[in-house]
Amino acid sequence: MAIEHEQLERSSLTRYVSPKGDFIGFRDEDHYKEKLKEWGLSSGKGAKKEFLFKERNYQRVVTIKGYETYGKSDEFNTLVIEFQDGNLCCIHPAFLKEMQASSFGKESMLQVEEKDFSIEEQASETQEQVEKPEPKLEAKPEPKKPKATKPKKEKEPKIELPADKVHFTASVKQFALTYNPFNEENDEVVVLENVVIVEEPPIELGLAWCSHSKTLKKFELQPGDKLEFDGKVAKKKLAKGKDVEEEFIVDAAVQYKVNNPSKIVKNG
Missing domain, CATH: 2.40.50 (OB fold (Dihydrolipoamide Acetyltransferase, E2P))
Structure with a gap:
């Protein structure tokens, strides 16, 4: 009973990002292994079945049920993971990989990116507030003789890639x-x-x-x-x-x- 109660508490603490609709499943075991390797989630000892989903004060066991694709040509993936209570959630492959590290929890990748962005914004605002020095008057340079213009190369027409198979x-x-x-x-x-x-x-x-x-x-x-x-x-x-x-x-x-x-x- 205590374990079930703990699972319910964790379920209520987890913020789920549900799939948008139907997602892509794995055709077979080889397809699953191939995608794990692509995402950097392969241990090299076989296809790992269970992964840890971590927060600062708890962790849960999840499995990968499939993935979604996004981008102009579906070249990027978002994982669809399933918790032990049956809830589904979307997560970036790199973030799930980061969660497997024993050091995870001190400061996550997303938090670091947000801090870096905040620092860059503050630096940009400070730079804009600095008064610009008045331009010095300089002697006007003598007009240069126009150079012979080279004919411009024609740009190759842009290829419109089809979105479907x-x-x-x-x-x-x-x-x-x-x-x-x-x-x-x-x-x-x-x-x-x-x-x-x-x-x-x-x-x-x-x-x-x-x-x-x-x-x-x-x-x-x-x-x-x-x-x-x-x-x-x-x-x-x-x-x-x-x-x-x-x-x-x-x-x-x-x-x-x-x-x-x-x-x-x-x-x-």
Whole structure:
């Protein structure tokens, strides 16, 4: 009875941020493990099932039921966690990761950010209050001869990325490593070239990248392989790997990421 009463007290103390509606669940155990690694919540010893939700004066056990996506191209995630009393709540992956540290509670990440913002605002207001010195009168410089103007380069037209899942054709360019700040490790990715969104008219993206997931590894891809697949695309630059060999570094800038490729067909 005492334990149940304590759980009820904690439930009343917790401020829940409910999901907006339907959220994305995990397809299977491999999908769950892949997302944990992406969020930096993987222990390296398997897929952890229970996590701690901490406040200053108590902590509760939660499980991850799924996630929501947000951003122009759904490239960001918010976790949906479930408490032991059945309540659901949304939380940022980095904040849940911070809660797992034994030092959590002294000063949370969000509180530090709020203090830093307050200090910056005060500094800005103080700077505006300082009287500006009167400008000194200086001799007018002699007018310079106009320089020959160079013709301006025409800007490339901006590509409007579709928000929904679309069909792609592409070729495997190479494999690379990118630094993941969530787990502080390098993740293996596949760099694609000749990437085209099959629409009318077709949209040519050039280079793109995606995670080298277990699903893709089953195809034993090699540079030059031609692929067809479905997925979502987002404007997300491929970050360089940390302390990696030259063969895992991409020469050209890759500006687009393909999320959750499915219905993959390898044509050669």
